[in-house]
Amino acid sequence: MFVLIVGAGRVGSAVAKTALAAGHQVSVLDEDPLSHERLDVGEEGTWEDRGGRFTVGTALEIDALLEAGVEDADAFIAATDGDNTNLVIAQIAARRFQVERVIVRVMDPLRAAWYAEQGLETISPTAHAIDMFEKALGLD
Amino acid sequence: MYVIVVGGGKVGWNLARELMDKGEEVTLIESDRRRYLVIEQELEHAVQYGDATELWVLDRAGVQRADLVIAVTGDDEDNMLVCQVAKEKYLVDRIIARVNNPRNLQHFKLLGIQPAVSATDLILRLIEHEVPRYGLVHLLALEEERLEIIELEVAVDSPAAGRQVQNVELPDGCLIISVLRGGDGFVPKADTVIEGGDEVLLVLDPGLEEAITPQFASPVRRG
Numbered sequence: 001m002f003v004l005i006v007g008a009g010r011v012g013s014a015v016a017k018t019a020l021a022a023g024h025q026v027s028v029l030d031e032d033p034l035s036h037e038r039l040d041v042g043e044e045g046t047w048e049d050r051g052g053r054f055t056v057g058t059a060l061e062i063d064a065l066l067e068a069g070v071e072d073a074d075a076f077i078a079a080t081d082g083d084n085t086n087l088v089i090a091q092i093a094a095r096r097f098q099v100e101r102v103i104v105r106v107m108d109p110l111r112a113a114w115y116a117e118q119g120l121e122t123i124s125p126t127a128h129a130i131d132m133f134e135k136a137l138g139l140d
Numbered sequence: 141m142y143v144i145v146v147g148g149g150k151v152g153w154n155l156a157r158e159l160m161d162k163g164e165e166v167t168l169i170e171s172d173r174r175r176y177l178v179i180e181q182e183l184e185h186a187v188q189y190g191d192a193t194e195l196w197v198l199d200r201a202g203v204q205r206a207d208l209v210i211a212v213t214g215d216d217e218d219n220m221l222v223c224q225v226a227k228e229k230y231l232v233d234r235i236i237a238r239v240n241n242p243r244n245l246q247h248f249k250l251l252g253i254q255p256a257v258s259a260t261d262l263i264l265r266l267i268e269h270e271v272p273r274y275g276l277v278h279l280l281a282l283e284e285e286r287l288e289i290i291e292l293e294v295a296v297d298s299p300a301a302g303r304q305v306q307n308v309e310l311p312d313g314c315l316i317i318s319v320l321r322g323g324d325g326f327v328p329k330a331d332t333v334i335e336g337g338d339e340v341l342l343v344l345d346p347g348l349e350e351a352i353t354p355q356f357a358s359p360v361r362r363g
Contacts, residue, residue: 060217060244084193084217088247095250110195114229 001025004073004099006059006089007080008035011105011125015077017043020052027053029068030080059089065097075101083107090120144169144206146192146222147213148179151238151259155212156183167201171213193221195229203230212238216247223253254284276353279341288346289317295358296336306330311351314344 001024005016008030016039020026028039028047033056039047047054057064059080070076076093078086083106090104103121106112112124134140141164145156148170156168160183168183170176171191179187190197192211203209209226211219219237226232239245239258248256268277277291294301300308305316305328318341319328325341334340342352 060247062246082217084215084221088217088220088251091251092247108194111193111225114195114225118228 001074002027002069002072003075003077004029004065004068004070004093005077005079006030006068007078007086007105008032008038008054009079009081010038012077012079013038015079016052020047020050025051025053027055027069027073029055029057029059029064031056031058059085060092062092065089065092070097070099073097073099075099075103078102078104080105083111087111087115087120094120141165141207142202142205143167143208143210144192144198144201144203144226146209146211146219147238148172148175148187149212149214151212152210153179153183155210156186160186169197169201193218193225195225198222198225198230203232206230206232208232208234208236210236210238214240216240216244220244220248220251220253224251227252249283276349281346283346286346287343288349289341289343290349290352291320291339291341292353292356294334294336294338294340294356297358298336298356299359300334300340300355301336302333304331304333308334308355310342310355311348314342314348314352317341317343 003019003024004027005012006029008028016026016028036047036054039052055064055068057067059065070093076099078090080086086104086106090102093099094102103123106115106122106124107126109124109127112122112127116122143159143164143166145152145166145168148168152168156166159166166186168179168187169190169192170179170187173189176187176189188201192198203226209223209232211222213219216239223235223237227235235253237248237253237256239248239256242258242260245256245258265278278288279291280289316328318325319334320339340356
């Protein structure tokens with residue numbers, strides 16, 4: 001499977017490393033060149049040596065998405081730190097590039113729920129955190 | 141009419157004020173606390189504090205009964221999503237979005253956000269109009285209606301110069317609607333002769349420009 005991950009923050013880079021280690025093709029797109037370092041932490045050899053791909057660019061720019069390989073992607077993960085950016089690029093990946101599996105991180109639980117109803121696969125860390133806090137307090 | 145304006149920058153603030161002066165009911169939503177406090181001094185209850193990309197903020201502003209939602213923040217993603225949610229979740233009939241980066245216009249189209257207005261594009265059109273060396277001026281584009289109006293300068297040695305309107309070779313889907321000559325504009329008839337130096341206005345289906353321009357351009361400049 002070819003996975004394109006947009007946003008190499010803590011979440012994006014961790015998922016990228018795991019996916020690569022599991023034998024998938026992984027391409028990462030981030031506007032900050034320094035975020036590349038996260039892909040190398042605790043690993044032997046650079047991200048590229050291990051077979052990974054890294055593109056510096058803004059996710060909203062079609063050229064950057066193309067360079068990162070969006071046309072060949074089987075899965076697209078939108079994990080930048082901006083909900084709105086994630087929601088827009090996820091829809092671009094799904095509608096314009098027909099990526100089969102599009103997963104998007106949305107901090108705002110209300111919108112995560114609504115966009116999930118519209119057919120996007122959304123993950124809301126906030127909703128998970130709320131769940132876990134409530135469980136920890138015995139409120140469930 | 142009830143209008144929700146999202147974004148209290150120069151565009152949003154002035155827009156809200158103008159609409160209120162026209163007697164419309166307006167709510168302006170601003171997400172920056174300091175900016176909000178400044179605007180609130182003038183617009184008072186007509187301004188609300190909050191991030192309009194969060195559903196409850198739009199809800200609180202009464203998006204359900206809005207006749208028009210205008211998103212004019214400096215962030216294109218915000219503008220897209222505010223309009224998308226207003227249109228698709230709250231079924232607001234009319235939306236208008238501001239495009240900050242003209243390159244993002246394609247994304248607004250992809251998400252069905254129309255009309256999307258780019259100030260940069262509008263100023264580019266004005267430049268075309270004021271600096272006619274570009275030859276072709278886009279005067280108006282009605283995207284949804286699939287109609288465009290363009291202005292062209294007729295070169296003296298172009299195929300159209302000296303011809304009657306009915307004999308100018310134009311593809312289907314376009315029509316010469318007006319001729320500007322010596323500072324005056326008039327609506328031509330079929331036998332009106334077009335002269336070099338005229339400016340002609342055409343209404344056309346989008347995408348026909350390339351087929352049309354050679355008729356009015358000098359053969360030397362063509363190709």
